[in-house]
Amino acid sequence: MVVVGAVLGPAAAARRPVEFAVLLLAAVAGGVAGPSVRAAIFRHSVPGRDAFRSRCPRCAAALAVGTRVPGAWPRKGRGPAAAVVPRRWWRAPGPGRLPASGRAPCCGVRIGPPAASVEAVSALACALVVAARPGPAAVAGCWIAVCGIALVAVDAAVHRLPGPLTVATTAGSGFALVPTAWVDPAGVARAVAAAAAATGVLLLVRAATRGGLGGGDCTLAPALGATAGRDGWPALLLAGLVGAVLGALHALVVAARTGRVRGVEVPFGPALVVGVLAVVTAVGPPG
Numbered sequence: 001m002v003v004v005g006a007v008l009g010p011a012a013a014a015r016r017p018v019e020f021a022v023l024l025l026a027a028v029a030g031g032v033a034g035p036s037v038r039a040a041i042f043r044h045s046v047p048g049r050d051a052f053r054s055r056c057p058r059c060a061a062a063l064a065v066g067t068r069v070p071g072a073w074p075r076k077g078r079g080p081a082a083a084v085v086p087r088r089w090w091r092a093p094g095p096g097r098l099p100a101s102g103r104a105p106c107c108g109v110r111i112g113p114p115a116a117s118v119e120a121v122s123a124l125a126c127a128l129v130v131a132a133r134p135g136p137a138a139v140a141g142c143w144i145a146v147c148g149i150a151l152v153a154v155d156a157a158v159h160r161l162p163g164p165l166t167v168a169t170t171a172g173s174g175f176a177l178v179p180t181a182w183v184d185p186a187g188v189a190r191a192v193a194a195a196a197a198a199t200g201v202l203l204l205v206r207a208a209t210r211g212g213l214g215g216g217d218c219t220l221a222p223a224l225g226a227t228a229g230r231d232g233w234p235a236l237l238l239a240g241l242v243g244a245v246l247g248a249l250h251a252l253v254v255a256a257r258t259g260r261v262r263g264v265e266v267p268f269g270p271a272l273v274v275g276v277l278a279v280v281t282a283v284g285p286p287g
């Protein structure tokens, strides 16, 4: 890490400790975001492209995991049959919230991740990001961390990166650059250029591998490129490298577990998310 810090500039070494109140505020913000992340995980952890669910798997009551919109309709039934399938993914419900208890408000059946788990991870992630980058970078970093929890959880459950999640992550990362614009307009320009570069590279890889790289990874690219590239081109390159190595390791683990080498498919997005967060928190300059 010392070597990497030297590559990225001496500023990386000149960090000041963060006040406890600021860390507490970040943890509270992360915890408050938890029920929304929980709802996103529940909503999208269903197999099938463009599928999502908004009803209790036991009693089929509508859950507050997003408002229904015209064009989306519930399929009657229980379990996976209760999934709501929209005509187009951009007509999927908006964000909702589920109680941190991990139980459906209607009948108390256990749904989604274990009680308080998402909220605790989200609080911890935000506190860690702010501890490492107590400046405008924290806003972009925390946004990627919070969205990353949902992306990794859904990917682990159903092996896909849903469009509504990747698009929301990318859109939000644009707004997360607003604090940077106040103090470092050049940083915003860097971030926009990096977002374009990262998207271009992933689209090229997608074309070269004939769709081997998922569309979700490409939709996520602007968010990740902007967040890492805000710190400069070396940071973007390093984040891409860490993501590629993690993605390769993930594929190896899946290949070892399934016992087959050909046709192994793993979403690249979670590896990229972890790579970006690692670089932003570990070697980014202060601010």
Ligand SMILES: [Zn+2]
Binding pocket: 056, 057, 058, 059, 060, 061, 104, 106, 107, 108, 109
């Ligand atoms: Zn119920």
